[in-house]
Amino acid sequence: xxxxxxxxxxxxxxxxxxxxxxxxxxxxxxxxxxxxxxxxxxxxxxxxxxxxxxxxxxxxxxxxxxxxxxxxxxxxxxxxxxxxxxxxxxxxxxxxxxxxxxxxxxxxxxxxxxxxxxxxxxxxxxxxxxxxxxxxxxxxxxxxxxxxxxxxxxxxxxxxxxxxxxxxxxxxxxxxxxxxxxxxxxxxxxxxxxxxxxxxxxxxxxxxxxxxxxxxxxxxxxxxxxxxxxxxxxxxxxxxxxxxxxxxxxxxxxxxxxxxxxxxxxxxxxxxxxxxxxxxxxxxxxxxxxxxxxxxxxxxxxxxxxxxxxxxxxxxxxxxxxxxxxxxxxxxxxxxxxxxxxxxxxxxxxxxxxxxxxxxxxxxxxxxxxxxxxxxxxxxxxxxxxxxxxxxxxxxxxxxxxxxxxxxxxxxxxxxxxxxxxxxxxxxxxxxxxxxxxxxxxxxxxxxxxxxxxxxxxxxxxxxxxxxxxxx
Amino acid sequence: xxxxxxxxxxxxxxxxxxxxxxxxxxxxxxxxxxxxxxxxxxxxxxxxxxxxxxxxxxxxxxxxxxxxxxxxxxxxxxxxxxxxxxxxxxxxxxxxxxxxxxxxxxxxxxxxxxxxxxxxxxxxxxxxxxxxxxxxxxxxxxxxxxxxxxxxxxxxxxxxxxxxxxxxxxxxxxxxxxxxxxxxxxxxxxxxxxxxxxxxxxxxxxxxxxxxxxxxxxxxxxxxx
Numbered sequence: 001x002x003x004x005x006x007x008x009x010x011x012x013x014x015x016x017x018x019x020x021x022x023x024x025x026x027x028x029x030x031x032x033x034x035x036x037x038x039x040x041x042x043x044x045x046x047x048x049x050x051x052x053x054x055x056x057x058x059x060x061x062x063x064x065x066x067x068x069x070x071x072x073x074x075x076x077x078x079x080x081x082x083x084x085x086x087x088x089x090x091x092x093x094x095x096x097x098x099x100x101x102x103x104x105x106x107x108x109x110x111x112x113x114x115x116x117x118x119x120x121x122x123x124x125x126x127x128x129x130x131x132x133x134x135x136x137x138x139x140x141x142x143x144x145x146x147x148x149x150x151x152x153x154x155x156x157x158x159x160x161x162x163x164x165x166x167x168x169x170x171x172x173x174x175x176x177x178x179x180x181x182x183x184x185x186x187x188x189x190x191x192x193x194x195x196x197x198x199x200x201x202x203x204x205x206x207x208x209x210x211x212x213x214x215x216x217x218x219x220x221x222x223x224x225x226x227x228x229x230x231x232x233x234x235x236x237x238x239x240x241x242x243x244x245x246x247x248x249x250x251x252x253x254x255x256x257x258x259x260x261x262x263x264x265x266x267x268x269x270x271x272x273x274x275x276x277x278x279x280x281x282x283x284x285x286x287x288x289x290x291x292x293x294x295x296x297x298x299x300x301x302x303x304x305x306x307x308x309x310x311x312x313x314x315x316x317x318x319x320x321x322x323x324x325x326x327x328x329x330x331x332x333x334x335x336x337x338x339x340x341x342x343x344x345x346x347x348x349x350x351x352x353x354x355x356x357x358x359x360x361x362x363x364x365x366x367x368x369x370x371x372x373x374x375x376x377x378x379x380x381x382x383x384x385x386x387x388x389x390x391x392x393x394x395x396x397x398x399x400x401x402x403x404x405x406x407x408x409x410x411x412x413x414x415x416x417x418x419x420x421x422x423x424x425x426x427x428x429x430x431x432x433x434x435x436x437x438x439x440x441x442x443x444x445x446x447x448x449x450x451x452x453x454x455x456x457x458x459x460x461x462x463x464x465x466x467x468x469x470x471x472x
Numbered sequence: 473x474x475x476x477x478x479x480x481x482x483x484x485x486x487x488x489x490x491x492x493x494x495x496x497x498x499x500x501x502x503x504x505x506x507x508x509x510x511x512x513x514x515x516x517x518x519x520x521x522x523x524x525x526x527x528x529x530x531x532x533x534x535x536x537x538x539x540x541x542x543x544x545x546x547x548x549x550x551x552x553x554x555x556x557x558x559x560x561x562x563x564x565x566x567x568x569x570x571x572x573x574x575x576x577x578x579x580x581x582x583x584x585x586x587x588x589x590x591x592x593x594x595x596x597x598x599x600x601x602x603x604x605x606x607x608x609x610x611x612x613x614x615x616x617x618x619x620x621x622x623x624x625x626x627x628x629x630x631x632x633x634x635x636x637x638x639x640x641x642x643x644x645x646x647x648x649x650x651x652x653x654x655x656x657x658x659x660x661x662x663x664x665x666x667x668x669x670x671x672x673x674x675x676x677x678x679x680x681x682x683x684x685x686x687x688x689x690x691x692x693x694x695x696x697x
Contacts, residue, residue, distance in 0.1 A: 260552055261552075267573035
């Protein structure tokens with residue numbers, strides 16, 4: 001069964017039906033027992049009265065009964081019967097209502113009365129009581145040897161129709177059935193109402209979930225208003241939505257950034273090709289055009305590679321292979337290709353690094369991080385400015401800092417430094433730099449478990465610093 | 473027609489300025505916002521092609537300053553920023569046209585041409601003076617139905633004079649609109665160019681259309697009877 005509402009309803013109705021049935025059965029049985037007890041008491045009283053009124057007189061049996069009691073037995077169609085036997089199973093007397101028929105004789109009767117159900121001579125169910133007793137002898141006993149041994153015990157069985165019991169029991173059963181039917185109908189209505197009321201928060205959650213799609217991932221389930229049972233689901237869904245939103249946002253940013261950043265080089269390539277086709281020139285110009293094509297494609301390649309590495313870092317898909325590296329060696333290795341440009345811009349570069357500081361990190365990724373920081377410093381330092389690369393040890397930590405002098409950079413720009421494609425336009429020397437370097441450096445630092453930060457000191461010196469745990 | 477290209481990508485500087493020069497425009501190029509504003513302020517351009525992301529000063533600031541100084545030069549923004557908000561911002565800052573990178577060179581040239589023409593209040597593709605007719609799109613010149621073969625620069629000179637028909641056009645105005653920065657202002661390039669043009673558009677037996685106003689400049693007009 002798929003529907004919770006249906007399941008709850010069937011369960012609740014089934015169990016209440018069971019309880020109702022058991023209750024009705026208990027009431028019925030108790031009532032029955034009570035009715036039988038009273039019936040038996042009446043039957044016994046009747047039998048006792050009959051026994052007490054039984055006299056052996058003149059060798060025969062006589063009943064010294066009040067007329068009205070005997071009358072019950074004497075009418076041919078009465079519902080009450082008795083029969084009296086002597087110890088030899090000879091019938092001494094029977095009620096007029098029996099006619100010529102017999103009641104079942106109790107062969108092992110004792111003095112204490114026994115009750116049992118019988119089928120009455122008219123075929124209806126009845127109840128009988130039977131016991132043995134010694135009738136009183138009155139009158140001249142000696143002359144009456146013929147009929148019975150006057151002092152022997154006789155067995156009396158009195159039977160009576162069960163109508164007085166079965167009728168009220170039937171009425172009770174009907175009343176109970178009717179009550180059960182009414183209660184059941186009431187239950188169906190109430191249970192349905194309560195269950196659907198109770199499931200309202202679930203329906204609300206489902207409705208809320210149905211309205212969430214890729215464009216509305218910012219929506220959340222209101223955990224304040226959720227019932228306790230749905231709280232874990234709501235929280236889980238909110239976590240899931242947050243993760244989805246982050247990854248969607250990452251994808252969106254990646255495609256938007258990629259599209260935007262690639263527009264300029266594509267425009268360059270296209271116009272270059274169009275000019276070359278429209279106004280074909282001699283060999284020298286063609287060679288120059290191809291040189292430009294190569295430069296542009298190299299730039300596009302580095303943008304694409306940067307974006308992909310960034311996307312991989314942010315998505316946690318970049319693998320890290322840690323090894324022990326000597327910081328100073330790696331710094332020198334990364335600086336070497338940048339030294340030419342630094343000379344061209346007349347930068348004064350100073351290195352102050354301990355010779356034996358080692359880090360346990362990924363050589364390639366850490367190298368890429370340093371390359372981005374260094375090339376940023378080389379490109380943005382004012383001509384003739386200074387680049388200082390320092391390493392310091394303290395408390396098992398290693399801090400590497402890159403300081404360079406900058407122009408037109410204010411404290412307001414600091415928070416934007418690590419944003420991708422952010423450029424401080426006024427200080428940007430050329431369009432050759434895609435503006436991805438620092439964003440990539442930050443992503444790489446986070447991936448490698450390092451802390452990276454930037455601060456501006458003395459208004460014109462920008463310091464990038466990285467903290468990492470020293471190896472060994 | 474003289475165009476100022478303010479664009480920091482040197483590849484685009486190269487290809488766009490080549491395309492414009494080959495189409496007969498005089499082109500000045502700047503790769504820096506502040507320098508570009510100085511150019512725009514100190515010369516008479518028929519149109520400016522402006523990138524938005526620029527070192528020195530961003531394109532929108534440049535445009536606002538230019539407009540604030542009362543310069544009405546037509547400006548086409550050429551940028552990679554493609555959102556509607558960007559375009560609206562650009563047009564509100566005073567741009568006349570907006571083209572998104574990457575672009576088709578033909579479209580850029582057509583838009584630049586339209587902007588230049590608009591500067592002289594002309595919308596028609598054909599200009600006529602007497603029996604001289606020039607087609608601005610096809611860049612063809614005919615006199616009394618006979619085609620006249622002109623170089624790109626001669627054509628630009630004729631087109632400029634025709635757009636300003638009936639007005640006295642000074643030598644320096646011609647220099648500014650037809651020749652790039654590289655032209656030597658002391659040379660008599662304008663005089664010799666006018667001379668060549670006059671000869672080409674005046675076939676035997678026809679009346680001359682370009683008149684010299686001594687000390688003032690030149691006038692192109694229908695021959696007076």
